[in-house]
Amino acid sequence: MAFDFNATDFYDPGSYAKETSRIFDICNGCRLCFNLCPSFDVLFKRIDELDGEMDKLTDKDTKKVVDLCYDCKLCFPKCPYTPPHKYMLDFPRHMIRGKAIEAKKHGVTLQDKMLSRTDLLGTVSTKAAPIVNWTMESKPFRILMERTIGIHRERNLPKYSSQTFRSWYKNHKKSEARSNAEVAEKNNRREDSPKVVFFHTCSVNYNDVDTGKAAIQVLEKNGVQVEVPPQKCCGMPYLDGGDIDNTKKHAAYNLSQLAEYVKKGYDVVSPGPSCSYLMKQDYPMLSQNPDAKLVAAHTFDMMEYLAKLNKEGKLSADFKESQGNITYHLPCHLKAQNIGFKSRDVLELIPDTNVEVVAKCSGHDGTWSLKKENFKMSLEVGKPLFEKFTDGTAAASDCPLAQLQIEKGSGAKPRHPIQILRDAYGLEQDPKE
Ligand code: SF4
Numbered sequence: 001m002a003f004d005f006n007a008t009d010f011y012d013p014g015s016y017a018k019e020t021s022r023i024f025d026i027c028n029g030c031r032l033c034f035n036l037c038p039s040f041d042v043l044f045k046r047i048d049e050l051d052g053e054m055d056k057l058t059d060k061d062t063k064k065v066v067d068l069c070y071d072c073k074l075c076f077p078k079c080p081y082t083p084p085h086k087y088m089l090d091f092p093r094h095m096i097r098g099k100a101i102e103a104k105k106h107g108v109t110l111q112d113k114m115l116s117r118t119d120l121l122g123t124v125s126t127k128a129a130p131i132v133n134w135t136m137e138s139k140p141f142r143i144l145m146e147r148t149i150g151i152h153r154e155r156n157l158p159k160y161s162s163q164t165f166r167s168w169y170k171n172h173k174k175s176e177a178r179s180n181a182e183v184a185e186k187n188n189r190r191e192d193s194p195k196v197v198f199f200h201t202c203s204v205n206y207n208d209v210d211t212g213k214a215a216i217q218v219l220e221k222n223g224v225q226v227e228v229p230p231q232k233c234c235g236m237p238y239l240d241g242g243d244i245d246n247t248k249k250h251a252a253y254n255l256s257q258l259a260e261y262v263k264k265g266y267d268v269v270s271p272g273p274s275c276s277y278l279m280k281q282d283y284p285m286l287s288q289n290p291d292a293k294l295v296a297a298h299t300f301d302m303m304e305y306l307a308k309l310n311k312e313g314k315l316s317a318d319f320k321e322s323q324g325n326i327t328y329h330l331p332c333h334l335k336a337q338n339i340g341f342k343s344r345d346v347l348e349l350i351p352d353t354n355v356e357v358v359a360k361c362s363g364h365d366g367t368w369s370l371k372k373e374n375f376k377m378s379l380e381v382g383k384p385l386f387e388k389f390t391d392g393t394a395a396a397s398d399c400p401l402a403q404l405q406i407e408k409g410s411g412a413k414p415r416h417p418i419q420i421l422r423d424a425y426g427l428e429q430d431p432k433e
């Protein structure tokens with residue numbers, strides 16, 4: 001049976017155990033994912049220890065495999081047995097089901113509760129950003145955080161911005177200083193000009209505001225009409241902690257905001273690969289509302305959308321500055337979207353710009369590597385990627401968490417490809433309004 005978040009036996013331990021045996025048995029016969037992540041490594045080693053006697057695998061063995069899954073999704077596009085194959089195998093979502101059953105049984109952990117409240121943390125922290133950022137750097141506070149909520153003391157955390165993206169955008173829209181840009185925008189805009197709803201993501205709203213500014217600048221430069229309706233976290237951090245109810249609530253809220261625009265001809269564009277993945281792939285599985293499929297069909301990752309504009313002959317080639325050599329990390333949640341190398345394709349439109357793609361997992365993966373029990377392993381997972389970022393070449397990644405992880409592992413400071421494109425157009429960096 002296909003994976004179903006809404007199945008009546010979703011939380012039933014017996015049904016879960018039966019499905020686990022079925023999936024592990026198929027994987028044991030296949031082993032294609034043997035070197036993909038710690039989950040498969042532990043699973044196959046344990047099966048070998050048991051001389052292949054699958055019925056000797058215990059609940060503890062299963063829990064270990066589940067806990068080690070960081071939901072990178074890489075096993076899904078690789079697997080020959082995913083739907084519509086008759087095996088209907090969905091390894092990553094089955095891992096999420098394991099976490100969800102655990103959370104239902106024992107309650108969502110304090111750690112996962114804290115890590116998933118991105119909107120609450122962001123709203124509070126941006127109001128006192130300098131103090132919060134300073135405190136987050138302080139060793140005694142990090143030790144306290146590690147002891148109380150289990151965030152590893154050496155995990156580099158994103159800095160909070162004093163101004164949210166939403167507040168910048170509000171000023172940007174009404175600023176008189178924008179009149180020149182508006183004239184240019186209107187000249188560019190035709191009746192049939194493209195229209196998008198910008199799903200900014202929590203990371204852009206509270207931490208990496210400049211990526212959001214660059215996205216708006218580039219979209220406006222290309223005559224795209226942009227709307228930024230109210231929105232909440234996509235729900236991915238809740239899913240990471242097995243909190244399906246809250247993931248569904250967030251999906252329902254965002255769908256209620258986005259669907260009306262899609263019905264009026266807008267596309268949804270997001271600069272966060274995990275968020276665009278969730279909206280495209282999981283919203284239609286989480287929500288039984290037909291709007292979920294509609295929104296998913298019209299959702300694009302930021303650079304995927306620009307590649308689409310280029311294909312339609314609507315992307316400006318008015319580049320002012322070449323960008324030289326760029327080492328670009330393809331995030332797992334973009335790879336899993338099966339859309340090719342859209343960021344590379346768009347960046348290589350800039351004259352004298354060469355992009356080397358590195359498609360390796362950073363090991364950060366949502367909230368997984370923040371946890372003290374996973375942090376060291378996450379750096380091991382990311383090692384082959386970090387090695388590609390040590391030669392001083394300009395670095396890029398679409399994923400804000402992979403950016404942090406690459407910085408931690410190599411010292412390079414990757415930027416979102418949209419920031420590089422904004423520079424190539426010669427547009428102002430970090431505009432105030
Ligand atoms: S989603 Fe990623 S971490 Fe989880 S089992 Fe698949 S490859 Fe491993």
Ligand code: SF4
Pocket residue numbers: 026027028030031032033034075078079080081089091
């Ligand atoms: S997830 Fe699919 S490809 Fe990977 S080991 Fe299992 S059956 Fe094979």
